[in-house]
Amino acid sequence: MDKGDEKRNNTSNQYSTNPIEIDCVIFNFEGESLKVLLVKHKDNQGNLNFELANDYIKEGGTISSTAQNILKKYIGIDNFFLEQLKAFGYPSPSSCQEDISIGYYAMVKKDIEDIENEIFNPNVAWIGINEIAGLNDKHKVILDYSLKELRKNICKSAIGFNLLPEKFTLLQVMHLYEEILGIEINKSNFRRKILQMDLIQDSNQKEEAVSHRAAKLYRINLQQNEMLSQRELNFNFNS
Template structure:
């Protein structure tokens, strides 16, 4: 049955802020270069319009895969952006997502309406299309807040890591130095790391012990009210 709505309906899009940590402990965001108008040839977050038959979650996963080749990552809703003139084409509301990945696990490539895809350091981003600069800054603030009370930072690390790598991760995300002794005491006291019978290889300095994050144990403790706090 045809139904005519009394009010005009805005278009709905999704945008994805994907964070990664490179080998030099630089926090990066993945951007695509737009192939189509508007803002053709400019850098932007991967994303696009939500199809009428799909959810916003499904649209975010689809757009991320189509434009960058990244898939099977956990995306969490960040915020809804609905300023009236945020898109010069028409009235558009976007639901933004963010995710954290290990750069070494994903080879990105541009596709569909993206002519290029690259990683950029969060402190040296190029001018971004639409209001994507604002979206990135809000995503960084969310990451800095959430990494303190949920172990999401482990998503940025290799599966096996050293305590120094873990500390550097938190220092990079939070933008501040942490006392080595206090950090290690706090993180080890949580008993969420599995000490491996393995050492670093191929390093110029003294090889350090490798660890793994025990996701299953964390979930069990969380159900009992465990409080993760850095």
């Protein structure tokens, strides 16, 4: 073996062969609660714990296709928003090398009941973000980072509407922002500003089968949303 071959072999041995994991934080907004899909997992001691929906990149697969397959596996629908967060490094339990996880966050706008009717998995649960406990350190870091990104992005874009049904009330939109941002929004200012943006439009329909006065139903203004996506918004409803 010449020195060139030896150098190449030594160099190749320096690279990790550890598989890359894809971890997805899957959000859903039900009623007035932001929820995350968690999967039951049995640890080495036989204890059941919750973890984020995840999988390893298989031969022939890509980062993107693996993330999409995770959503389809646990959600059973194609109607979702999916965006990559970043790569996370963490200590490997089986080697001295660092393991790598690539985080994604997704938003599902279908009602929880509809999702559960389409695909039933006893090892899956939707848990409110303020009720989540027991995640391992790796998944807690990814969840915390995804919440930070979600809060930042819904204040400068219209991505939050990916958590709402096709037709929604103004009160639902306000509750969505209050829940995610953890603030109380001035109702009159919110109504004025959201309508001024021309981001939503009247669907000419009202709520049905409700015990209170039926509210107007709105839907996203797709043409305006496309225009607004080209610039940063300012969802500051209290000013």
